[in-house]
Amino acid sequence: MRLHLAALKPQHRQLSKLFYSMTTPSPPVDSLRDKFTDFTLAEVKKYNHNSHVYKFAFPDSTSIGGGAITHCIMVRAPEDGKVVDDSGKDVARPYTPVSSASTVGYLELIVKTYETGKISPFLASLKVGEKAAFKGPFAKFPYKASELEQGIAIAGGSGITPMYQLIAHALSAKDDTTKWVLVYSNVTEEDILLREEWDALAASNPDRLTVIYSLDKPPAGWTGLTGFISAATITEAAKALPPSAGEKVKFFICGPPGQVAAVAGAKDGGKQGAVGGALASLGYEAGQVFKF
Ligand SMILES: Cc1cc2nc3c(=O)[nH]c(=O)nc-3n(C[C@H](O)[C@H](O)[C@H](O)COP(=O)(O)OP(=O)(O)OC[C@H]3O[C@@H](n4cnc5c(N)ncnc54)[C@H](O)[C@@H]3O)c2cc1C
Structure with a gap:
């Protein structure tokens, strides 16, 4: 049976709201943010001779990555192990998760390693339990169903x-x-x-x-x-x-x-x-x- 709050007396409305907040799971919160946040490498699998699949766990295991179709995220090294360019500036690169934006608890990236690059070798150097910093999502093409033939x-x-x-x-x-x-x-x-x-x-x-x-x-x-x-x-x-x-x-x-x-x-x-x-x-x- 569905209760209509407006039909209840005020004191019953309060009780009803409390009941719903206790029994209804709150929607997952987006883990990605407008500032860099560290995620922990939970798993890494070799994909082929130069690419790996990286699974990064969110600090809150009940949250999702979030982000519109289509989006990318920025990845860089954490504060205590910065990767910098020739002028000493932090280097961050865009990546597109291959896990869905609604996956709970983690995101996955497939990254090709450029030995002479900056961020892909940093990712390849990480061991399970170590961290990378993530920021975003950043919207790319705003896809709408059936808009294109x-x-x-x-x-x-x-x-x-x-x-x-x-x-x-x-x-x-x-x-x-x-x-x-x-x-x-x-x-x-x-x-x-x-x-x-x-x-x-x-x-x-x-x-x-x-x-x-x-x-x-x-x-x-x-x-x-x-x-x-x-x-x-x-x-x-x-x-x-x-x-x-x-x-x-x-x-x-x-x-x-x-x-x-x-x-x-x-x-x-x-x-x-x-x-x-x-x-x-x-x-x-x-x-x-x-x-x-
Ligand atoms: C929207 C978007 C999404 C992306 N998603 C992914 C993804 O999911 N997975 C993925 O693997 N990649 C993805 N990329 C590419 C990614 O952002 C990086 O460009 C890639 O990982 C290389 O970064 P790097 O720092 O390791 O190498 P870089 O430092 O960028 O170097 C890459 C190569 O270029 C050479 N190079 C660098 N500078 C110069 C120069 N001045 N002159 C000549 N050569 C140079 C380096 O030696 C190296 O071989 C995406 C890119 C975009 C734009």
Whole structure:
């Protein structure tokens, strides 16, 4: 039976509110914040020859990460072990959790280690029980179900994580009608991240997702694409979708700076920058391109 508070006498209303506050679990609080907060490395798993999955526990095990689709978070070393650049400034880098924003108690990152980088080697040096500092979430593309007819995601290497956050979310909403193509390029087959997850998503959403892998150094018998992503690759990928036009079609790009520049034009610092590269040569315009 549902009680209507307004129908109760004041003293009973108070008692009823107290009863509900004692019996109804409070909604989980977002763990991410607008200042850096230390999270503890709870588990680390080797993913492939240069990438690991890091599981970081929140200080409050009942809280969630939080954050809109799509978002990233900033990661840096904690106060007592700072990683700095040549001018002595703290270095922080953006990452996209591969765990859902509503996962309780922890978040997970897949990070590729650049031996000569700053934050990825710091993460690779951490032992279980040690800490990294997190800030955010920072909103990226504000995704709305069915707003687009088609999304074409072009990712390189570890640039796949924002695409996973976006597309896995979009496909999980059954009334969302947006159709997707993912073109995902890597150097070797071993470098492909989240392959099992992508193949499972494509198999369970055959009408909504097509996944196309491309390799610079394919193994013998490789049936996917080879070489860098070009205007011809994009034209071919777009054929997997029904014809659509204007701002109902959007390209999402994330990858190494050279690839972003060649496919969509370089980003301008934190800003999108002009559309360039292969997408400009195909006639796509600013409203049709989002660079993570
Ligand atoms: C929105 C977003 C989400 C991301 N999500 C992820 C994610 O989930 N997982 C992930 O692995 N990465 C992700 N990244 C990339 C991540 O932010 C870092 O760029 C990456 O981890 C490298 O950081 P680093 O500090 O280790 O290396 P950096 O210090 O940035 O160096 C990277 C490489 O560039 C070289 N380099 C650095 N400076 C120069 C220079 N001046 N000239 C020439 N070469 C140079 C270094 O030697 C090294 O090889 C994301 C990026 C964005 C923008």
